[in-house]
Amino acid sequence: MEGHSPPLPPLAAHGHLALSETELVDWGERFGRAARPPLIVTLRGELGAGKTTLARAICRGYGVPDEVTSPTFTLVHEYRGARSAVYHLDLYRLKGPDDLANIGWDDIMSSEALVLIEWPERAAELLPADHVPMLLQHLPDDPDRRLLYAGGHVGERKFGDHA
Ligand SMILES: Nc1ncnc2c1ncn2[C@@H]1O[C@H](COP(=O)(O)OP(=O)(O)OP(=O)(O)O)[C@@H](O)[C@H]1O
Numbered sequence: 001m002e003g004h005s006p007p008l009p010p011l012a013a014h015g016h017l018a019l020s021e022t023e024l025v026d027w028g029e030r031f032g033r034a035a036r037p038p039l040i041v042t043l044r045g046e047l048g049a050g051k052t053t054l055a056r057a058i059c060r061g062y063g064v065p066d067e068v069t070s071p072t073f074t075l076v077h078e079y080r081g082a083r084s085a086v087y088h089l090d091l092y093r094l095k096g097p098d099d100l101a102n103i104g105w106d107d108i109m110s111s112e113a114l115v116l117i118e119w120p121e122r123a124a125e126l127l128p129a130d131h132v133p134m135l136l137q138h139l140p141d142d143p144d145r146r147l148l149y150a151g152g153h154v155g156e157r158k159f160g161d162h163a
C-alpha cells in the first residue's frame with residue numbers, strides 16, 4: 001500500500017466537499033469552541049496539508065489568546081486556553097521514544113488538557129487509542145482547497161499508509 005493514493009469521493013475530487021482555508025479555519029474555530037477537556041486530537045496529512053492552520057484555528061476557538069506557532073523543533077508548545085491547558089505537538093522530527101519521554105509524553109497524554117498532535121503516526125503504539133482523528137488531504141487539481149476528514153470513521157482507515 002506504500003505510495004497508494006486513497007480513493008477520493010467523486011464529488012470531493014471536484015471540490016464540492018473540499019474546504020478553502022477560510023472554511024477550514026472557520027470549522028476549526030467552531031470545533032475549538034465546542035471542545036471540552038480532556039481531549040486528544042490527532043492531525044494527519046502531508047507536508048503543507050494544513051495541520052498547523054487547523055490547530056491554530058482550534059486553539060483560537062478554545063480561547064488561547066497567544067499566537068500559535070508550529071512546534072517543529074521543540075516538539076511541543078504549551079498554551080493556556082479558556083478551559084484548560086493546551087498542548088500542541090508536532091512529531092515530524094521525532095527521533096525516537098526518548099524524545100517523547102523528554103517532553104513528558106505520558107503526563108501530557110493523561111492530563112486534563114486539550115492535546116493537538118501533528119504527525120501522530122510518529123508516536124506509533126504510544127498514541128492513546130482514545131483520540132479524535134482528523135486528516136487533511138491536498139486535492140490534485142486545486143491548491144487552495146483541502147479535504148478534511150474528522151471523527152470516528154477516520155480511525156477505521158489505514159492512514160499510516162499514505163500520510
Ligand atoms: N484550504 C486550505 N486549508 C489549509 N491551508 C491551506 C489551504 N489552502 C492553502 N493553504 C495553505 O497551505 C499551507 C498549510 O500550511 P500548514 O503549516 O498549516 O501545514 P502543515 O500540515 O502543518 O504542514 P507541516 O507538515 O509542515 O507541519 C499554508 O500556507 C496555507 O496558507
Ligand SMILES: [Mg+2]
Nearest residue numbers: 051052070118
Ligand atoms: Mg505543521
